[in-house]
Amino acid sequence: MTASTPKSGAEDAALxxxxxxxxxxxxxxxxxxxxxxxxxxxxxxARKPSSKIGRSRAREFIVQALYQHLVxxxxxxxxxxxxxxxTGFHKGDSAHFDAVFHGCVEQGKELDQLIEPLLDRGWKxxxxxxxxxxxIGVYEFKFCPDVPWRVVLNECIELAKxxxxxxxxxxxxxxxxxxxxxxxxxxxxHDRSRKA
Numbered sequence: 001m002t003a004s005t006p007k008s009g010a011e012d013a014a015l016x017x018x019x020x021x022x023x024x025x026x027x028x029x030x031x032x033x034x035x036x037x038x039x040x041x042x043x044x045x046a047r048k049p050s051s052k053i054g055r056s057r058a059r060e061f062i063v064q065a066l067y068q069h070l071v072x073x074x075x076x077x078x079x080x081x082x083x084x085x086x087t088g089f090h091k092g093d094s095a096h097f098d099a100v101f102h103g104c105v106e107q108g109k110e111l112d113q114l115i116e117p118l119l120d121r122g123w124k125x126x127x128x129x130x131x132x133x134x135x136i137g138v139y140e141f142k143f144c145p146d147v148p149w150r151v152v153l154n155e156c157i158e159l160a161k162x163x164x165x166x167x168x169x170x171x172x173x174x175x176x177x178x179x180x181x182x183x184x185x186x187x188x189x190h191d192r193s194r195k196a
Contacts, residue, residue: 054093055147056155059136061092062101063159066132069105076105096144103143104135111138114183118175129164130172133157137176141183149184150191153177 065083068074080101083089089097104111112123115134119126137156140147153176160169181188 054091055096057088057092058094058097058100059155059159060162061086061089061097062104062136063129063132063163065097065101066104066135067128067163070128070131076102099143100136100139104132104139107139108135111135114138114179115175118178126171127164127168130160130168133160133164133168133172134175137172138179138183141176141180149180149187153180 061083064086065079068079068082069076080098083097083101084094111134115138116123123131133156136159137152140152141149144152153173156176157169157173160172164172
């Protein structure tokens with residue numbers, strides 16, 4: 001697999017990595033809203049629990065914040081303040097943002113030690129987006145037992161698809177799927193026994 005980098009066009013060459021990432025997020029949200037507006041109204045569906053929506057939104061901001069930390073080595077408090085001022089932050093679960101973002105920054109070395117044995121290349125060849133997605137996944141596996149392991153895995157794959165390169169999500173999937181049995185042993189074994 002090849003290392004991937006965040007998507008950006010030639011017109012974004014003058015933007016900082018943070019600005020390019022923000023622009024990509026805005027464009028993606030605008031495209032999603034436009035596509036939704038063009039679709040015929042569907043029958044009403046049961047609403048998803050707000051905590052799930054809030055946590056999913058929070059993870060989008062966590063990826064952006066971790067990207068700034070990994071690329072710019074910026075101060076976590078400054079990144080936190082900057083991220084909270086981004087459009088739509090209030091719709092996310094701020095408690096989840098606090099726990100995961102600051103937890104990943106504080107325990108980055110320990111998270112890397114769990115991930116490194118599964119890598120087929122050095123950290124310099126890993127996209128900061130993939131790195132951030134793996135940190136989120138490993139942190140949530142270890143410290144967010146209320147989030148099912150499959151939800152953690154799926155959310156991190158979706159983040160890598162949205163923010164990362166073409167095949168980056170496959171790399172994130174492979175690493176996190178390999179770590180899940182050791183970090184969520186009981187839960188993973190239970191899921192496997194139900195399928196058997």
